[in-house]
Amino acid sequence: MPEQHTYTISDLARDFDVTTRTIRFYEEKGLLSPARRGQHRIFDKADHARLELILRGKRAGLSLDESREIIDMYDPDGDNYEQYQFLLSKVDERQAQLESQIEDIKQLLTGLEEVRARCNGALKKISAGKPANT
Amino acid sequence: MPEQHTYTISDLARDFDVTTRTIRFYEEKGLLSPARRGQHRIFDKADHARLELILRGKRAGLSLDESREIIDMYDPDGDNYEQYQFLLSKVDERQAQLESQIEDIKQLLTGLEEVRARCNGALKKISAGKPANT
DNA sequence: TAGATAGTTGACGTTAACGTAAACTAACAC
DNA sequence: GTGTTAGTTTACGTTAACGTCAACTATCTA
Numbered sequence: 001m002p003e004q005h006t007y008t009i010s011d012l013a014r015d016f017d018v019t020t021r022t023i024r025f026y027e028e029k030g031l032l033s034p035a036r037r038g039q040h041r042i043f044d045k046a047d048h049a050r051l052e053l054i055l056r057g058k059r060a061g062l063s064l065d066e067s068r069e070i071i072d073m074y075d076p077d078g079d080n081y082e083q084y085q086f087l088l089s090k091v092d093e094r095q096a097q098l099e100s101q102i103e104d105i106k107q108l109l110t111g112l113e114e115v116r117a118r119c120n121g122a123l124k125k126i127s128a129g130k131p132a133n134t
Numbered sequence: 135m136p137e138q139h140t141y142t143i144s145d146l147a148r149d150f151d152v153t154t155r156t157i158r159f160y161e162e163k164g165l166l167s168p169a170r171r172g173q174h175r176i177f178d179k180a181d182h183a184r185l186e187l188i189l190r191g192k193r194a195g196l197s198l199d200e201s202r203e204i205i206d207m208y209d210p211d212g213d214n215y216e217q218y219q220f221l222l223s224k225v226d227e228r229q230a231q232l233e234s235q236i237e238d239i240k241q242l243l244t245g246l247e248e249v250r251a252r253c254n255g256a257l258k259k260i261s262a263g264k265p266a267n268t
Numbered sequence: 269t270a271g272a273t274a275g276t277t278g279a280c281g282t283t284a285a286c287g288t289a290a291a292c293t294a295a296c297a298c
Numbered sequence: 299g300t301g302t303t304a305g306t307t308t309a310c311g312t313t314a315a316c317g318t319c320a321a322c323t324a325t326c327t328a
Contacts (some may be wrong), residue, residue: 020304021286021288022285022286025285029284039305056238084253084257095243105194108232112228112229122210127215172276173275175275175276197314
């Protein structure tokens, strides 16, 4: 038996610190499709992992549509040659974009490094001008 | 003479491939404050640089408010000890956030690397099953 | 002098990503 | 049985980041 662990909607909400509204919204947008027991939603490990991916995408600055695109790459629709070729090209594309995004962030970081340097310079000056004020 | 190069609003729009509406919107939001000659806006090198920063922030996935926060670090308001200390702490904070954002992106990238591997595996299988189809 | 062109200020429209509130159901607690 | 506690659907509200007119002005050009 594969240890069929499940989650309620508020389990997930607690695990990832989001509201249940958010989770229902993600389902509405097709990012999650939990099972149902009557009215209630039942989430499994795969749903848990998908939500984790969605939120990682958010922190990375992606839109929900972009996150869905990435998530959908994990379980391909088709099974023929062209489908996999197409998937590979989308993987390429997304990787390139994410890498250039890292470059942008790194540039912001070095910019802040300069700010820090100037800041330290100014602080030095000030503490030199006011030697009493250590 | 300091080579006072200036730009019209559509110069900037062309340089960065955004609409003039966008630039006016950024001014409205306090991200830019160009000079005026009568009604018309006159942008200088500093404005040019600020817009570049804004758009870099966008590509990095930041909101306009977050970009403004970073941009404002480049020209500090105050000039006393506490101000610079405070600025330094904000630099710290923002750098930490950007670095953890890079980590999230890197995790997305390695996830896509796995997708690529599985994809290549599937393609191998297919082309092995259909040896005529190279 | 009459267009054409570049700029301006409103003002309303739009999409994404939820928040918030209402009205309902089902299960358990006492 | 009756709160209380999850959970549900439906629907309207909200904020960010612009797009899209409309109506106007100033300038240059034929």
